[in-house]
Amino acid sequence: MSFSSFTEMLPFPWLLLLLSLLILFFKTFLLPSPKNLPPCPPRLPLLGNIHQLGNLPHRNLRDLSLKYGPVITVFLGNVRTVVVHSPDTAEEVLKLHDSDCCTRPKLSITKSFFYNGLGLGFTQWGDYYKDVRKLCVLELFSVKRANSFRNLREEELTRVIKSLSNSADSGSSVDLSAKLIHFVASFTCRMAFGLSFLGSGIDNERFLEVFTEANRVIGKFAAADIFPVFGWIIDRISGLESSRKKSFRDLDTFYQKAIVDHRENRKMEEEREDLIDVLLKLQSQETKLGSTMITDKHIRAIIMDLFVAGVDTSAISMDWALAEIARHPRVMKKVQTEIRELVGDKGKVSHEDLEGLVYMKMVIKETWRLHAPSPILIPREAISKFEIKGYDIYPGTRIHVNTWAIGRNPDVWKDPDDFIPERFMDSSVDAKGTHFELLPFGSGRRGCPAMNVGLSTVEYTLANLLYHFDWKVMEEVSVEEAPGLTSHRKHPLHLVPVNVINRKC
């Protein structure tokens, strides 16, 4: 049979698929592998090590690292990926070789959801990225700006406390997981758009619905990132591509409406500026990002990143903290005593009080150690050749830092699976990215630019929830995790609030 009659028999997409599989097979098994790679568990043709990752890759990768060492190579399809599992190897990646691997891989989600890299989190390293990062750090999340959000946080939390207090009066249990995500999303809306969910023109439930769906879609594995040549066909057939497109369109429309509304009703007072005001001001001053002026699309891309990166991570940090506190009555009593003794009958914990809450800060660090909000940091990609622990890392290699595994590493932590906040008592380890045994915000050039805001939200909210209420546990609190990019709890946290303080708010 001639080649032309063969192509007549096979429809074009199948021919493409067949050719891609042949190329993949050839590249994987017949081309020589680069030398001196970190150890790699045996892999399957075409799939590589995907079958070993399961639903919770951070756990399965940790198990592989126990056998093969703290730095391992796995193949996702034929994409060479190096994963590090210990503080010293994380330090090599995030500090020593930060500049060798500070770009992000070109993932399909970057194109379909993150404006083809016009934002921050999934944007490739370069002049454009550096300018956006500078803009975010100096203009959107400076200490001054973060402080200007304090009263928004306070107002949003007051609403939550009132609603919890009503539940306390009726003795009913509350879905705290839902309450927390709603609260953080509402606070983020106010930072970004100046509008709360409640009492504004925004269709609250609709926005939350769209946002929740977007998080679900973003957390899904895309075949295109594993099989670069033909994976998109699988994503199209499975419906992933269309659900991404739909979620993206919904959010994009929402952001553009907010931009148009702001342009029509410009605020003049600086202290009441929200993030869209700031970005529109920079736009009107003809500020450049890389070589281009700021357009509405750039603004939408930046806002998208803030929602996707900021809401989930803050809410799940508090969700896990309250779950662990509820599971450990001794810790609940001790942390509440600390807060109530410090604050007395002032009626609420203020931002200024937070500095004095030493034990509560230990509780939060212990929560992040056991339940890293990003169990595997957003992937990096090597730009140049370098070494980790004497192994060669080649340009183009994807690099993952398994922060979940580092938090449970028995060489670093005594009784690593137990919740013991006191372990931080005489320790200098903080969560700000300079101690590589605890990395809730990542570290280095790609570390979280809004750490100040995230930290304040978690500390302020937890302190007030623990000050105002005792929390009764009605059923065993599970610590099972759900699959996804961030470490959600598998089952929502249901607790019963009990009023204990005369509230002034």
Ligand code: HEM
């Ligand atoms: C407790 C709350 C938060 C936690 C635990 C957290 C954690 C993280 C982590 C682990 C990363 C990846 C770092 C890396 O790859 O090394 C990250 C990046 C990022 N975070 Fe946060 N974050 C929080 C709050 C926020 C908030 C409130 C915002 C904005 C409103 C935000 C915006 C971002 C952005 C834009 C990036 C991408 C940075 C880049 O690639 O250059 N985060 N965050």
